[in-house]
Amino acid sequence: MDALFPNGWVHYLAGGLLLGVGVSLLFVLTGWIGGMSTLFSSTWSWFSRAPGFADARLTGSRVWRTWYALGLIGGGALYLAFAGGAAGVLTAVPWWQLLIGGFIAGFGARLSNGCTAGHGICGMASLQLPSLVAVLTFLATAMITANLLASLGGTK
Numbered sequence: 001m002d003a004l005f006p007n008g009w010v011h012y013l014a015g016g017l018l019l020g021v022g023v024s025l026l027f028v029l030t031g032w033i034g035g036m037s038t039l040f041s042s043t044w045s046w047f048s049r050a051p052g053f054a055d056a057r058l059t060g061s062r063v064w065r066t067w068y069a070l071g072l073i074g075g076g077a078l079y080l081a082f083a084g085g086a087a088g089v090l091t092a093v094p095w096w097q098l099l100i101g102g103f104i105a106g107f108g109a110r111l112s113n114g115c116t117a118g119h120g121i122c123g124m125a126s127l128q129l130p131s132l133v134a135v136l137t138f139l140a141t142a143m144i145t146a147n148l149l150a151s152l153g154g155t156k
Helices: 010-030 036-044 062-083 095-111 116-125 129-151
Strands: none
Touching (some): 010 116, 036 062, 036 095, 036 116, 116 129
C-alpha cells in the first residue's frame, strides 16, 4: 500500500468525503450542480461578450459560482497554510504539458457538456445515464493515454 500512497491515504479519503458532502449539500439545499466546467464558463461570462458566454444559464448563476470558486481557492490556501507551505503540491511536469493537458481537458468538458466533477460526482449520484457514459469515456481515455505514454517511455 505504501507504493501506491507514499504520503499516506487518509488525506485522499478526507478530501473525497469533503468533496462529496460539499456537492451533496449544494444540491440538496439549492438544487444546483457543482461542476467545474460550468464554473469556468460562468466566470468567463463576466468578461466575454461572446454568445456562448452570454447564455442565461451562465450569467444567471455566475454570482454563486464565483463564491464557489473563491471557496475552492480558499480551501487550497487553507491546505497550504496547515500543510506547511507548498511541499507536496509541486509537480515536475513541464508547464507546456500542463497547458496542453488543460486544453485537452477543457475541450473534452465542452464536448461532453460537463467535467468529471459534474458528471462523476453530481450526475452519477443522480443516476443520469449521460453522466455514466461520460465517466466511462473519461476513464477509458485516461487508461489508454496513461498506457500509451508509459509504452513510449513518457512516465517513470
